[in-house]
Amino acid sequence: MPPLLQVDHLTTYFFTDRGTVKAVDDVSFSLESGKTLALVGESGCGKSVTALSIMRLIPEPPGKIVSGRILFDGTDLVQLSEPDMRHVRGNRISMIFQEPMTSLNPVFRVGDQIAEVLELHQKLSRKEALDRAVGLLRMVGIPSAESRLRDYPHQMSGGMRQRVMIAMALACNPRLLIADEPTTALDVTIQAQILELMDELRRTTGTAVLLITHDLGVVAETAEHVVVMYAGRVVEEAPVSELFHHPLHPYTQGLLRSIPSLVEDDKRRLEAIPGVVPSLLALPAGCRFNDRCKFAMDRCYAEEPPLMTIELGHQVRCWLYVKEDQNNSG
Ligand code: SF4
Numbered sequence: 001m002p003p004l005l006q007v008d009h010l011t012t013y014f015f016t017d018r019g020t021v022k023a024v025d026d027v028s029f030s031l032e033s034g035k036t037l038a039l040v041g042e043s044g045c046g047k048s049v050t051a052l053s054i055m056r057l058i059p060e061p062p063g064k065i066v067s068g069r070i071l072f073d074g075t076d077l078v079q080l081s082e083p084d085m086r087h088v089r090g091n092r093i094s095m096i097f098q099e100p101m102t103s104l105n106p107v108f109r110v111g112d113q114i115a116e117v118l119e120l121h122q123k124l125s126r127k128e129a130l131d132r133a134v135g136l137l138r139m140v141g142i143p144s145a146e147s148r149l150r151d152y153p154h155q156m157s158g159g160m161r162q163r164v165m166i167a168m169a170l171a172c173n174p175r176l177l178i179a180d181e182p183t184t185a186l187d188v189t190i191q192a193q194i195l196e197l198m199d200e201l202r203r204t205t206g207t208a209v210l211l212i213t214h215d216l217g218v219v220a221e222t223a224e225h226v227v228v229m230y231a232g233r234v235v236e237e238a239p240v241s242e243l244f245h246h247p248l249h250p251y252t253q254g255l256l257r258s259i260p261s262l263v264e265d266d267k268r269r270l271e272a273i274p275g276v277v278p279s280l281l282a283l284p285a286g287c288r289f290n291d292r293c294k295f296a297m298d299r300c301y302a303e304e305p306p307l308m309t310i311e312l313g314h315q316v317r318c319w320l321y322v323k324e325d326q327n328n329s330g
């Protein structure tokens with residue numbers, strides 16, 4: 001069976017007065033039904049732009065999907081008309097964001113906001129929609145769901161609001177849920193609860209999850225497969241246990257060293273990766289990670305490494321893994 005989502009050489013640029021921002025540059029990955037794929041990297045690496053490209057929510061201009069395909073259930077979303085895409089967005093792909101306060105309307109009761117989604121997309125009556133809203137709030141573990149319907153967003157905690165957002169996102173039984181930093185604004189205990197909830201809902205509903213995060217720690221227990229992005233490029237991709245046990249790219253190794261929970265266990269020092277992501281307006285020649293990499297060699301400043309398959313399902317973009325014969329053929 002073909003994957004539910006297949007992102008194929010996606011390239012999304014922003015054409016600004018200051019130059020072309022190559023936010024997503026030839027990115028490919030795929031996600032099967034009912035699975036979780038994590039897209040990981042620091043802020044500014046292109047994760048969110050990838051998500052917004054899939055949703056076709058790139059502001060155009062200045063943004064544009066310049067090339068590539070986004071096959072969703074066999075249809076190329078890049079080619080869809082805006083009305084068709086609106087249907088996909090409401091019913092088949094939903095997205096949740098980092099800060100629910102910005103996506104929930106502060107002046108309407110939570111129940112009315114969920115009901116509105118159901119009235120709009122599922123053509124339910126008000127009464128049916130409110131009944132279903134109670135069921136959804138129960139599903140995401142909100143106690144006293146019936147009375148909570150009458151709350152305004154500010155009457156709820158951050159964790160509760162994120163549960164409400166998940167309930168809204170799942171209201172129309174989407175095939176794909178895109179979660180962009182869904183737990184970043186929450187404290188650690190609540191983070192774990194929300195991730196657990198998403199994972200449980202994925203298992204019970206079969207909704208595939210594209211989890212976007214800067215924190216590899218969040219990925220360990222939730223995702224099957226991880227794609228690491230750096231400066232608009234995929235730099236490594238692997239099944240989650242493979243990535244944690246055999247990280248190949250120096251950037252991935254650095255991300256792993258900066259996870260507090262892992263470091264505590266084996267008493268290594270928590271190290272942040274020195275330096276910052278290069279400006280996407282002025283990318284360095286060669287490997288985009290070269291100015292932060294302690295293994296950088298001459299070649300790394302001259303040529304960008306290709307994405308290479310090391311073993312089944314494990315790919316890396318780094319000259320350290322190019323064998324001599326490949327080296328000569330360039
Ligand atoms: Fe480091 Fe070179 Fe590999 Fe880039 S290609 S990550 S600079 S060793």
Ligand code: MG
Nearest residue numbers: 043044047048
């Ligand atoms: Mg982001």
